[in-house]
Amino acid sequence: xxxxxxxxxxxxxxxxxxxxxxxxxxxxxxxxxxxxxxxxxxxxxxxxxxxxxxxxxxxxxxxxxxxxxxxxxxxxxxxxxxxxxxxxxxxxxxxxxxxxxxxxxxxxxxxxxxxxxxxxxxxxxxxxxxxxxxxxxxxxxxxxxxxxxxxxxxxxxxxxxxxxxxxxxxxxxxxxxxxxxxxxxxxxxxxxxxxxxxxx
Numbered sequence: 127x128x129x130x131x132x133x134x135x136x137x138x139x140x141x142x143x144x145x146x147x148x149x150x151x152x153x154x155x156x157x158x159x160x161x162x163x164x165x166x167x168x169x170x171x172x173x174x175x176x177x178x179x180x181x182x183x184x185x186x187x188x189x190x191x192x193x194x195x196x197x198x199x200x201x202x203x204x205x206x207x208x209x210x211x212x213x214x215x216x217x218x219x220x221x222x223x224x225x226x227x228x229x230x231x232x233x234x235x236x237x238x239x240x241x242x243x244x245x246x247x248x249x250x251x252x253x254x255x256x257x258x259x260x261x262x263x264x265x266x267x268x269x270x271x272x273x274x275x276x277x278x279x280x281x282x283x284x285x286x287x288x289x290x291x292x293x294x295x296x297x298x299x300x301x302x303x304x305x306x307x308x309x310x311x312x313x314x315x316x317x318x319x320x321x322x323x324x325x326x
Contacts, residue, residue: 127153132182133164180204180237203279207236209309209317218292218323226292240285243274245311252304259298266290
């Protein structure tokens with residue numbers, strides 16, 4: 127098999143510049159994330175990812191029966207720089223023992239691409255000291271886990287946009303709490319936002 131990449135460097139396999147499949151039909155090479163950096167749009171449609179940096183195509187080619195060429199490709203996203211959190215609510219205002227409205231949180235890398243697979247988004251609540259019978263939870267798309275799948279390379283709900291709300295499951299009354307949302311991403315560490323919650 128022959129491999130080609132729009133960015134970085136990809137191994138060509140053996141000394142004859144090919145990679146050979148194993149008994150299960152898999153051929154493996156390494157893609158090195160070095161210059162040139164990816165800024166290419168899809169080769170067949172430059173509107174799909176217009177304005178989005180950090181993505182590139184990798185192709186694999188082999189020869190099938192009767193000399194027929196078999197070509198396939200995969201879109202690869204290079205995460206850039208840091209965890210970026212946008213559209214953070216200033217305040218969640220909600221009724222006691224009820225549910226808040228839904229809010230949308232945007233979580234991306236610096237190029238507005240989805241963070242890598244294995245990234246988790248979780249929520250915890252800061253309860254006033256000495257308070258009992260108080261319990262909160264989130265509903266919607268948080269908590270979340272970015273999967274390892276082809277769809278996870280493209281922005282959208284559950285990947286870069288997360289609808290969430292807060293539910294008050296308390297048996298006691300409390301006037302306020304804080305919703306602390308934590309994003310943990312391999313190689314980028316952790317980022318946290320704290321959102322005040324007011325109950326009435």
